[in-house]
Amino acid sequence: MKYATFPKGGIHPHEHKQTAHLPIEHLPLPEQVVIPLGQHLGAPAHPLVKRGDRVKVGTRIGEAQGFISAHVHSSVSGKVLKVDEITDLSGYRRPAVFIQVEGDEWEEGIDRSPELVTTCDLSPQEIIERIKDAGIVGMGGAGFPTHVKLSIPPGKAIDTLIINGVECEPYLTADHRLMLEKTDEILVGIAIIRRALGEPRVFIGIEANKPDAIRVMKERVKEWEGLEVRPLKVKYPQGAEKQLIKALTGREVPSGKLPLDVGCVVSNVGTAHAVYRAVQKQMPLVERVVTVTGNDISRPGNFLVRVGTQVEWVLDQAGGLPEDAGKVVAGGPMMGKALPNLEVPVTKTTSGILVLPRKDVGPRSVEPCIRCAKCVQACPMGLEPYLLERLSARERWEEAEARGIVDCVECGSCAYICPASRPLLDYIRYGKTTVMMLRKKRSA
Amino acid sequence: MEQKLVVSLSPHAKAPFRIQTVMLIVILALFPALIASIYFFGIRALLVELVAVGTAVFTEWFIQRILLKRPSRIHDLSAVVAGLLLAFNLPSSIPLWQVAAGAIFAVGIAKMAFGGLGTNPFNPALAGRAFMLVSFPVEMTTWPQPVVTRTLMRPDALTTATPLGVIKEGLKSGIPLDQLADKLPTWWDLFLGNVGGSLGETSALALLVGGLFLILTRVISWRIPVFYLGTLAAFTGVFHLIDPSRYADPLFHILSGGVMLGAFFMATDLVTSPMTAPGQILYAIGGGLLAGLIRLFGSYPEGCSYSILIMNAFVPLIDRAFPPVRFGARPVQTQVKEARHG
Numbered sequence A: 001m002k003y004a005t006f007p008k009g010g011i012h013p014h015e016h017k018q019t020a021h022l023p024i025e026h027l028p029l030p031e032q033v034v035i036p037l038g039q040h041l042g043a044p045a046h047p048l049v050k051r052g053d054r055v056k057v058g059t060r061i062g063e064a065q066g067f068i069s070a071h072v073h074s075s076v077s078g079k080v081l082k083v084d085e086i087t088d089l090s091g092y093r094r095p096a097v098f099i100q101v102e103g104d105e106w107e108e109g110i111d112r113s114p115e116l117v118t119t120c121d122l123s124p125q126e127i128i129e130r131i132k133d134a135g136i137v138g139m140g141g142a143g144f145p146t147h148v149k150l151s152i153p154p155g156k157a158i159d160t161l162i163i164n165g166v167e168c169e170p171y172l173t174a175d176h177r178l179m180l181e182k183t184d185e186i187l188v189g190i191a192i193i194r195r196a197l198g199e200p201r202v203f204i205g206i207e208a209n210k211p212d213a214i215r216v217m218k219e220r221v222k223e224w225e226g227l228e229v230r231p232l233k234v235k236y237p238q239g240a241e242k243q244l245i246k247a248l249t250g251r252e253v254p255s256g257k258l259p260l261d262v263g264c265v266v267s268n269v270g271t272a273h274a275v276y277r278a279v280q281k282q283m284p285l286v287e288r289v290v291t292v293t294g295n296d297i298s299r300p301g302n303f304l305v306r307v308g309t310q311v312e313w314v315l316d317q318a319g320g321l322p323e324d325a326g327k328v329v330a331g332g333p334m335m336g337k338a339l340p341n342l343e344v345p346v347t348k349t350t351s352g353i354l355v356l357p358r359k360d361v362g363p364r365s366v367e368p369c370i371r372c373a374k375c376v377q378a379c380p381m382g383l384e385p386y387l388l389e390r391l392s393a394r395e396r397w398e399e400a401e402a403r404g405i406v407d408c409v410e411c412g413s414c415a416y417i418c419p420a421s422r423p424l425l426d427y428i429r430y431g432k433t434t435v436m437m438l439r440k441k442r443s444a
Numbered sequence B: 001m002e003q004k005l006v007v008s009l010s011p012h013a014k015a016p017f018r019i020q021t022v023m024l025i026v027i028l029a030l031f032p033a034l035i036a037s038i039y040f041f042g043i044r045a046l047l048v049e050l051v052a053v054g055t056a057v058f059t060e061w062f063i064q065r066i067l068l069k070r071p072s073r074i075h076d077l078s079a080v081v082a083g084l085l086l087a088f089n090l091p092s093s094i095p096l097w098q099v100a101a102g103a104i105f106a107v108g109i110a111k112m113a114f115g116g117l118g119t120n121p122f123n124p125a126l127a128g129r130a131f132m133l134v135s136f137p138v139e140m141t142t143w144p145q146p147v148v149t150r151t152l153m154r155p156d157a158l159t160t161a162t163p164l165g166v167i168k169e170g171l172k173s174g175i176p177l178d179q180l181a182d183k184l185p186t187w188w189d190l191f192l193g194n195v196g197g198s199l200g201e202t203s204a205l206a207l208l209v210g211g212l213f214l215i216l217t218r219v220i221s222w223r224i225p226v227f228y229l230g231t232l233a234a235f236t237g238v239f240h241l242i243d244p245s246r247y248a249d250p251l252f253h254i255l256s257g258g259v260m261l262g263a264f265f266m267a268t269d270l271v272t273s274p275m276t277a278p279g280q281i282l283y284a285i286g287g288g289l290l291a292g293l294i295r296l297f298g299s300y301p302e303g304c305s306y307s308i309l310i311m312n313a314f315v316p317l318i319d320r321a322f323p324p325v326r327f328g329a330r331p332v333q334t335q336v337k338e339a340r341h342g
Helices: A124-133 A146-150 A174-181 A183-196 A211-221 A241-249 A269-281 A311-317 A374-378 A385-393 A397-402 A413-417 A424-443 B019-041 B043-067 B078-088 B096-114 B124-135 B163-172 B177-183 B187-192 B204-216 B223-242 B250-255 B259-266 B277-297 B304-321 B332-341
Strands: A024-026 A032-036 A060-063 A078-087 A093-101 A160-165 A201-207 A227-232 A264-268 A287-293 A301-306 A325-330 A352-357
Touching (some): A024 A174, A032 A078, A124 A146, A124 A269, A146 A264, A146 A269, A160 A183, A160 A241, A160 A269, A174 A183, A174 A211, A174 A269, A183 A201, A183 A211, A183 A264, A183 A269, A201 A211, A201 A241, A241 A264, A264 A269, A269 A287, A301 A311, A311 A325, A311 A352, A374 A385, A374 A413, A385 A397, A385 A413, A385 A424, A397 A424, A413 A424, B019 B078, B019 B259, B043 B078, B043 B096, B078 B259, B124 B304, B163 B177, B187 B204, B187 B250, B223 B250, B223 B259, B223 B277, B250 B259, B259 B277, B277 B304
Parallel strands (some): A024 A301, A160 A201, A160 A264, A201 A227, A287 A352
Antiparallel strands (some): A032 A093, A078 A093
């Protein structure tokens, strides 16, 4: 069978999906959690608690600030130790709430029973309100507040909802397990998102390397109208929003435009699951599935982890940090962030914790570009990474802008494939942020 | 925490192959032609190849370590490729000191003087050959007969003309092609490489095997060899149809001389060829046309090296003129409309 995919660029890294067969496991409660107030794109939430306050699971501890922002809830019950700054994944100091865990008491009204609730009579506005109340953000990685994404500005129309079950990053299997184990909840969640958007058609995109998930989703989706499971060719970065839209609808989001400009909204399967829990069970986003993996991890797995649990504690549950660990990555190897230390907490967007051995992370000698054009062939955006690297290094910003540097989706395909081990993406990132800054100045 | 963690930007994974791997694949792809050269021209062929490779590698090492006082990069094997390709462009009878001089020019001037690997505008081996052709015109156009010359000695007693040379000379003296037929090798000899010529260019079979290997391992794209040879065939074919008594048929042109070597191994040189598909096609068509023009109307029987060197000069322009097609280049309205109707 020939699967759909995006036509331009892409690579096929080794999949390493060794945790694909491991069912989701509930981790025990940690002794302490550190819940960052900025786990999403946009402004961090404003703290609602102070030292000594008692909170339950689901207590709102951070209030969304500004248009693009999301509420933050406590993932445990206990006592607030302090509100302090921590170094988060981006390397910035950001406020976070430290909570000492005492028992496991949940806020009233949260339905923790496993019964599936399929009926939903809420209006689109009420749905979006509940999603906002629950602090749902995109769980694929970027963390865009979901209620903002679903609030379609007047004059725009959505005809397609795309559900991202691609999980194209090597190693990660959290979405895969979720699709296998929470199929119906995800489908109800999708139906709810669809309702909020005015009943567009729905494509659920899943890469062909998850045949069991495709089978189960296809089987269950029969009970729903307007939903269609679409298997996709295994090719990175299939899960990137623009590439996924192209693969499923043939539409290309133009430079500087959003999916909704081509009538699409893209949402991750994990987000659909969180939407189900928020709307049908009044449950805020306080836990998520995290794939803990790496070739030397003694007890890898897919763990249901409370938001704010520190990576060190999660790794201890997975058998501890291996002796020869060289790098710990939050997310997958292609787009994940290397952790500066293990006190960094799991957030709403942490899809995996990947431990790479020292021998695989040492600096590689950078060799001269031999113009092999592999980076040009690999770029899914049709850019020339070798050229953008050179232009950035020489600070030739106008040319870099003309060559489309801001269109880079930072998927890393170019740097992955480069036989000269050139830091292509490092330079392109530098150039991209500089050009965006210059643009801002220009329009100001 | 006792363990030190590396913090760097994504991606945290890397494809396994490196420049060395790429060069190793090219060297492997050159092996069939290498074996053919020894088979047809004897141990002297191997000697020329060893001197060329040895001098090329030494020159690079000397410039990097002794002159520039930088770490040597000979481990990337690019000098081996340049040396081997240069040797493939030489007759087996060439004096070894001339081989060394050519290799020094190829690596020292054509490559290192431009900044080394990746920054040279012209293919080093072809530049070396062009240098040798003007410096040592007699030795560079003395072609030992194949097979009978398996000796370490310079076999200058037994020479022949290349098939293209036979035609050029014959037409110059006014002899039509059909009367030259008995002086020309059979298709089979041309295909196998049992004809006079440079070491690595005579065996179309060996070059085809190596070239296909390069395409299958994705080191080169199929476009450059196919469009280069295709254009040459089309160009010479038109003239053959017009006047078969003056112009040889296209298959003869493809199998004789150095175009097979040029099409698969020199025109495709990553450093000196365009990056995108349309650019590569234009470059290859230009090269094929130039080779045909030089062969049919130039005073010089071959034309492959110069066709590629000339096109090398256009590569920066071609790359500028043919960037890849940007994602999202089409306007939104038409896309949505199409999607709704389709």
